[in-house]
Amino acid sequence: MGLLGQSQTMIPRALFLLLAVLAVGCCTATEPLTARPPTVPAAPDPSKPCFPGAYYRKAVSSTDRWEGIEGIITLPEVEFDRTRLRPGGRPMDNPSIYMGGRCDGQEIDAGLSWEVIRDTDGRVTTEGKAFRPFWRNEKWGSAPAEPQYYFHPGDTVKMSIRNTAKGKLAMEILLLARAGTPAETATTATRTYPGSAADPLSSFTIVFDAAKFEPGKPQEFKRVNAIDQWKNEGKEVQPTQTKVLGAIWHEVWLVWDHEKLPFSPDRLTDMRCPNPGSFLVEPANELGHGGEKISIFGQPLNTAP
Numbered sequence: 621m622g623l624l625g626q627s628q629t630m631i632p633r634a635l636f637l638l639l640a641v642l643a644v645g646c647c648t649a650t651e652p653l654t655a656r657p658p659t660v661p662a663a664p665d666p667s668k669p670c671f672p673g674a675y676y677r678k679a680v681s682s683t684d685r686w687e688g689i690e691g692i693i694t695l696p697e698v699e700f701d702r703t704r705l706r707p708g709g710r711p712m713d714n715p716s717i718y719m720g721g722r723c724d725g726q727e728i729d730a731g732l733s734w735e736v737i738r739d740t741d742g743r744v745t746t747e748g749k750a751f752r753p754f755w756r757n758e759k760w761g762s763a764p765a766e767p768q769y770y771f772h773p774g775d776t777v778k779m780s781i782r783n784t785a786k787g788k789l790a791m792e793i794l795l796l797a798r799a800g801t802p803a804e805t806a807t808t809a810t811r812t813y814p815g816s817a818a819d820p821l822s823s824f825t826i827v828f829d830a831a832k833f834e835p836g837k838p839q840e841f842k843r844v845n846a847i848d849q850w851k852n853e854g855k856e857v858q859p860t861q862t863k864v865l866g867a868i869w870h871e872v873w874l875v876w877d878h879e880k881l882p883f884s885p886d887r888l889t890d891m892r893c894p895n896p897g898s899f900l901v902e903p904a905n906e907l908g909h910g911g912e913k914i915s916i917f918g919q920p921l922n923t924a925p
Contacts, residue, residue, distance in 0.1 A: 661682060661684045661685075661686070661874075661876055661881070661887070662683065662684040663682055663886075664680070664682040664886075664887060664889045665682070665889045666889070667889065667891075668680065668889050668891055670891065670893035670894055671893070672855055672856055672893075672894065673848075673849065673852045673853040673854050673855055673856075673857065674846050674847060674848045674849055674852070674857065674893075675846060675847040675857055675893070675894070675898050675916055675918060676844055676845065676846035676847070676891070676893050676916075677844070677845045677846075677891070677892050677893075677899050677901060677914050677916065678843075678844045678889075678891040679842060679843050679844075679872075679888040679889070679890060679891070679912075680840055680841070680842040680888060680889045680891065681840045681841050681842065681874055681883070681887060681888060681889075682840065682887070682889075683722075683838045683839065683840045684838055684839075684840075684876075685836055685838065685839075685876070685877075686721075686839055686840065686841050686874055686875065686876060687782060687783055687835065687875040687876065687877075687878070688780060688781050688782035688783055688841060688874075688875040689719050689721070689780065689781055689841040689842070689843065689872065689873065689874055689883065690778065690779065690780035690781075690782075690872070690873050691719070691778070691779055691780075691843060691869055691870075691872035691873065691883070691910070692776065692777070692778045692779075692796065692869070692870045692871050692872075693717065693776070693777060693779065693867060693870065694774065694775070694776045694866075694867070694870065695717065695732070695751055695771060695772065695773050695774060695775050695776075695777065695867065696717075696773060696845075696864045696865055696866050696867035696914075696915070697773045697774075697864075697865045697866055698715050698734065698773065698862070698863070698864050699861075699862065699863040699864075699865065700713060700862050701713060701860045701861040701862040701918065703861070704858070704860055704862075706850055708746060709746060710736075710746065710747040710748065711747065711748070711862070712850040712860075713847050713848070713849055713850075713860050713862040713918065714733065714734050714748065714847070714848045714849070714850065715733075715734045715751075715846065715847055715848070715862075715864045715916075716731065716732065716733040716734065716751075716844070716845075716848050717731055717732050717751065717779075717844070717846070717867060718730055718731025718732060718733070718754075718843075718844050718846075719731050719779055719780070719781045719791075719841065719842060719844070720781060720841070720842055720844070721781065721783075721833070721839055721841040721842060722839065722842075723783075723830070723832045723833045723834070723837055723838070723839035723840075724832040724837065725832065726757075726830065726831060726832035726833070728755070728756065728757055728781075728789060728833070729754075729755070729756045729844070730753075730754065730755035730756065730781055730789065730791045730828075731753070731754065731779055731791075731793075731844075732751035732752065732753060732754070732771060732777075732779070732793070733751065733752060733848075734748040734750070734751055734752075735748050735749075735750065735751070735752040735754075735762070736748055736749065737752070737765060737770055738765040738766075749770070750770035750772055751770075751771040751772070751775075752769055752770060752771070753769055753791070753793050753826075755789075755791055755826060755828050757828060757829055761826070761828060763824050763826075768795075768822035768824075769822070769824055771793075771795065772798070772799055773799060774799025774800065775797065775798055775799050776795075776796045776797040776870075777793055777795055777796060778792075778794040778817055778820070779791075779792070779793050779794075780792045781841065782875065783830070783833045783834070783835055783839065784827065784835075785835070786833075786834040786835070787830060787831050787833065787834065788827055788830060788833070789827070789828060789830040789833055790825065790827045790828075791824075791825070791826050792823065792824070793823070793825075794817055794820035794822075794823045795815055795821040795822040795823070796814070796815045796817070796820060796821070797814050797815060797821070798821065801814050841874060843869070843872060843883070845864065845867050845914045846916070847860070847862055847864055847916050847918060856894075859918065859919070860918030860919070861919055862918045863915070863916065863918065864915065864916040865915045865916075866913065866915055867913070867914045867915070868904055868911070868912075868913045868914075869904060869910065869911050869912045869913075869914070870904065870909075870911050871909035871910055871911050872909070872910035872911065873909070873910060874887060882909050882910045883910035884909075884910050895920050897920030897921050898916060898917050898919075898920045898921070899915070899916055899917070900914070900915040900917070900921065901913070901914050902914075
């Protein structure tokens with residue numbers, strides 16, 4: 621990922637929200653009555669094939685007229701395998717937490733990846749120091765290398781991806797709480813944060829090209845927790861002792877006909893690739909709002925170290 625580069629235009633949050641409302645309103649106003657969605661979304665596939673190259677837990681929806689996905693997550697701790705280093709000393713394993721989707725053969729990833737940052741003295745770090753926003757369509761884009769866009773283990777963020785118009789996806793990432801300033805209450809129903817979704821501690825919004833996506837088309841949305849591996853996409857995973865521990869999805873929602881539906885087990889295909897033994901997945905559903913606690917182990921739990 622280019623440290624400073626963002627390949628497409630970042631917009632103020634207020635303008636982002638206005639454009640999203642106008643875009644959705646425009647599309648639904650012209651939609652023929654016969655094309656309106658049924659009252660119940662299609663069921664998800666029982667299983668899907670894994671794509672090689674990374675350790676990942678993917679929860680993916682059915683293919684239907686979904687409009688987007690959103691969720692609140694507390695970011696995990698990371699323990700790197702220091703025997704596996706790139707030239708220059710950076711670990712070959714790289715944690716990421718992201719959303720995205722697929723429409724008409726086009727796959728989009730967008731969310732947070734562990735990356736280098738620019739320190740207070742202006743120098744770029746030699747290895748990853750924080751999760752930073754990214755999006756990948758035909759090319760890779762990233763948020764500016766600025767402290768408000770650095771997210772750390774224990775921080776709580778709200779992440780969303782919406783199909784706001786033909787050929788466009790919108791990503792929003794809101795910082796709700798820094799590590800050490802937990803939610804004021806313990807249940808999903810009343811959980812509040814120092815920075816609410818209406819008034820976050822910081823926010824990043826971007827509308828980027830996604831040529832195949834279009835409101836009303838059959839498409840799917842996903843959330844993914846992963847250990848990516850340097851220059852390994854499409855290959856068998858490399859054995860590693862890296863661990864990504866304790867990510868908590870407090871709640872996750874799919875957007876259907878402008879309403880939010882919990883991304884619950886009956887609405888997702890559960891993918892644990894390449895080996896289910898590399899994942900510890902526990903319910904975190906105080907009220908059944910699509911929550912999970914996820915840890916990833918490069919060394920599968922069902923094998924000796």
